Amino acid sequence: MPPRRYTLLDVFTSTRLQGNPLAVVHDADGLPDPVMHAFARETRLSETCYVQSPRVAGADYRNRIWTMGGEIPFAGHPSLGVAAAVARARGESRVTYTQESGAGLQPIEVEARAGGVVGVSMLQEPAVFGPELDPADVLGAVGLGEDDAHPELPCQAMSTGLWHVIAPVRDAAVLAGLWPDYDRISGLLAPHSGICLYVAAVEPEAGSARARSFPGRAEQGEDPATGSAAGPLCAYLARRTGTARVTVAQGVEMGRGARLVAELEGDRVRVGGDAVVVIDGTVHLDD
Numbered sequence: 001m002p003p004r005r006y007t008l009l010d011v012f013t014s015t016r017l018q019g020n021p022l023a024v025v026h027d028a029d030g031l032p033d034p035v036m037h038a039f040a041r042e043t044r045l046s047e048t049c050y051v052q053s054p055r056v057a058g059a060d061y062r063n064r065i066w067t068m069g070g071e072i073p074f075a076g077h078p079s080l081g082v083a084a085a086v087a088r089a090r091g092e093s094r095v096t097y098t099q100e101s102g103a104g105l106q107p108i109e110v111e112a113r114a115g116g117v118v119g120v121s122m123l124q125e126p127a128v129f130g131p132e133l134d135p136a137d138v139l140g141a142v143g144l145g146e147d148d149a150h151p152e153l154p155c156q157a158m159s160t161g162l163w164h165v166i167a168p169v170r171d172a173a174v175l176a177g178l179w180p181d182y183d184r185i186s187g188l189l190a191p192h193s194g195i196c197l198y199v200a201a202v203e204p205e206a207g208s209a210r211a212r213s214f215p216g217r218a219e220q221g222e223d224p225a226t227g228s229a230a231g232p233l234c235a236y237l238a239r240r241t242g243t244a245r246v247t248v249a250q251g252v253e254m255g256r257g258a259r260l261v262a263e264l265e266g267d268r269v270r271v272g273g274d275a276v277v278v279i280d281g282t283v284h285l286d287d
Helices: 033-043 076-090 135-140 172-177 182-192 227-241
Strands: 004-011 020-025 048-052 061-067 070-072 094-101 104-112 117-123 128-133 155-159 163-169 196-203 208-215 245-250 258-265 268-283
Touching (some): 004 076, 020 033, 020 076, 033 048, 033 061, 048 076, 061 076, 076 104, 076 117, 076 268, 128 135, 128 182, 128 227, 135 155, 135 163, 135 182, 155 227, 163 172, 163 182, 172 196, 196 227, 227 258, 227 268
Parallel strands (some): 020 048, 163 196
Antiparallel strands (some): 004 020, 004 268, 048 061, 061 070, 128 155, 155 163, 196 208, 245 258, 258 268
16 A cells, blocks of 8 residues: 555644644555554554545545544544644635544534634534532542632533533632542543543633643543533533633643634534644555
């Protein structure tokens, strides 16, 4: 097989080397699962994606999303980054794609902007509200106490395609002192099939939030921008505070500042931001 096209993008930012990096392998039909997993471990990014031919009528492509731990059905920044990479590869500057993922079909809008920046947004799956959780257990997993919890907003398991634990805190100042215990985070997420613990300081009146995101595996480390958690946070705030649009700042403490915008549309949340290409090349994955 010839080399396959490879793109590295930074997502949820218009500035290279900020936001959340994503590796995309194009024309990935026929790649065995063990090879996709091995290359995801090779990149050591939070997600590595493989663009394949769709299996479902109406889809424009299939997005296979892999972490270092294995394949996952859906994620936010991989969905948006792949759409931007596909549009670039196909020479389309303004387009709406229907993506096939393990979570279903997601409409994704793509628009090229000046300076190589691409604006992307997508409708996530309808929100599912899980159980409320003990704030002492949740916040204790990142070195905080029950007093650090938001006084009116409980911790809760949520999904708009992928499960997360949403943990509102009383003040953005406490985010700088988080100390993740990944074993405790893994134990917290497991009963809910959760991907990340999303600790957020929210200002519903201003429609803004500051967040940090921690998966259940230490090898993955903190996630600088988590679109699949920004969607649940927006749905959570819409139900509890009436705020239907939120702009989330994330990754600041990591030196990879990101900006995510989430807005309720009917029973689904649209999550969007910018993406910018860092590397174009080829990758050799076949024997």
